[in-house]
Amino acid sequence: MALLDIQDLHASVDDTAILKGISLTVNAGEVHAIMGPNGSGKSTLAQVLAGHPAYEVTGGSVTLDGADLLDMEAEERAWAGVFLAFQYPVEIPGVTNAYFLRQAYNEIRKARGLDELDPMDFLDLLEEKLKVVEWGPEIMERAVNFGFSGGEKKRNEILQMAVLEPKLAILDETDSGLDIDALRIVADGVNQLKRPDSATILVTHYQRLLDYIVPDYVHVLAGGKIVKSGGKELALELEKRGYEWLTGVAESAALA
């Protein structure tokens, strides 16, 4: 059984259709890259999978491990193992990273019938996970993303991912706004977190992230549909040729 199975997914925001029939199958152990021009619906797909309430699913189905994902509240999807690394991570002033992460970690454990970790045990766990993003413990006492640089926010997303150990990680433009060092740290982190029983979806505009995280499949999204799928070489071709030749394909496909 596929880990994630998306069939003919349609979604809209404020009555404007954004996703117009997306089908995609992701198996455990795979890395899929979703690429495409601005406004193609890449981020919408990420948000819809995570359950953002602003998007209305108007058709199709999505299952995770066979369970109906669309029927779940956002937090239930998190409990089931969906993790979204946000393009624009939200700031939560006054709430320390350590406290927030422990709440999240324990909620997910509770939902899975496991014991919660007390603050001391959780700190031990954190210490290990901080290594994934090459951070010292001082970051844990800062408020969640508050006053963080763009790069720090993205690193923090990867740290959260390391702690929460998702089955399906969706990284939404995680490379945008990163300098080359931060990009390496973030990519190294993602690579370390790959497991045979989990999968990763990388949503990105540029090929450069894929130099660091090598995808098994590349899909090009345009006009709310997947217009082309291929291996990692497709990304290189896009880098050279841009998206226009594929956007053209999309238009003719629509005419046909």
Added chain:
Amino acid sequence: MSNDTELETLVNREYQHGWVTDIEMDTLPPGLTEETVRFISATKKEPEWLLDWRLKAFRRWQEMVEPTWPNVHYPPIDYQAIAYYSAPKTQKPLGSLDEVDPKLLETYEKLGIPLSEQKLLAGVAVDAIFDSVSVGTTFKETLRKEGVIFCSFGEAVQEHPELVQKYLGSVVPASDNYFAALNSAVFSDGSFVYIPKGVRCPMELSTYFRINAANTGQFERTLIVAEEGAYVSYLEGCTAPKRDENQLHAAVVELVALDDATIKYSTVQNWYAGDEHGVGGIYNFVTKRGKAGARAKISWTQVETGSAITWKYPSVILQGDDSIGEFYSVAVVNGMQQADTGTKMIHIGRNTKSTIVSKGISAGKGQNSYRGQVKILPKAHGARNYTQCDSMLIGNACGAHTFPYIDVQNSTSDVEHEASTSKIGEDQIFYCKQRGLNTEHAISVIVNGFCKEVFRELPMEFAVEAQKLLGISLEGSVG
């Protein structure tokens, strides 16, 4: 279920303390005349000077008009429709807590304030005020060994009249304002605290106010005196039953911190706020002020979640050189609640320092106003003030307003004012939900983070209490 409906359900959560104790009461019929004042004073067997003080206040009050400047709206109050005195019938001078009517003890148990000393939180002494009278004070003996006096106001008038006479009205004069004058005329009971020179009060002191009777106003008076170098931390909590009528609570709190003394006063106010249509609830019109001597420190911390209308400005007169005034406030309005609250810091002495941290949270159709005055008088050389005033909006139907008044008459002083307004948005909640927190938990985490600087000023047990309370008053208020 969409966020909105889920939140709607949560917001309509019931007020927890809305029940009534069925107990026989001696209640004065509604109405306010000089006779009412005389009756209250006679019932409490007060000395002549106090009756005179009350009568003078009453006459002043009759000449005054209710203030209209606060940013709150309510129909005119009929002061003749209010009963000004209500006490449990079995009331007699209490030798000890064992003599308190079991029904009253039950009431406080139910509120989570057990009055028997064995069950109490270790290290917290409680004075329990039920409508117009104190029903008992715990740990009195322990405190007496240190020379600390902690008793009901009525008892203080009988046993320590010289202290009461010396300090009553010394910070908030009877004619200070409309509601203070009313309180001065008809106040019934309250708490009295006296900490002798150099004594650090060995436990937290707290007063728990409960309004029970219908159509009754509560007019309590609290007076705290800390002699030179003394220290005390004091906390008050408040609840009232759910009733369709509005009830008036017009209290006065006076703090006297002599040279080198410290008074820390914390409030967790959870009076009944009225229903979602604005029916019922407490009108909380309160005057709180402290006067600080040289190097003395007065710190107000308040968490205001209840009342239909809140009108209060806990203030500090920084009279002595190097004195310090602090005001940390969380004010929450939800439903149809209105709050106009803030502080006044009056800098008189040299090198006086004040800090104001105000966190206003507005949800539902609530209207929240911060009103604060920082006044630096000509002789306050080197005075400093820092004000931080943050508002958080939850939903689209509420309002946040800020009215800062800054009056600087000395050029060597330094006044800073920072303000911000933020909104709990769908995105913030979604972020938390994506990490596995449900909506309820998400709001609680976000709001508690917002209030952190204030909560950390509260004594530990009460900080936990305040966080829970905040959760209850706000969960699900995004609309």
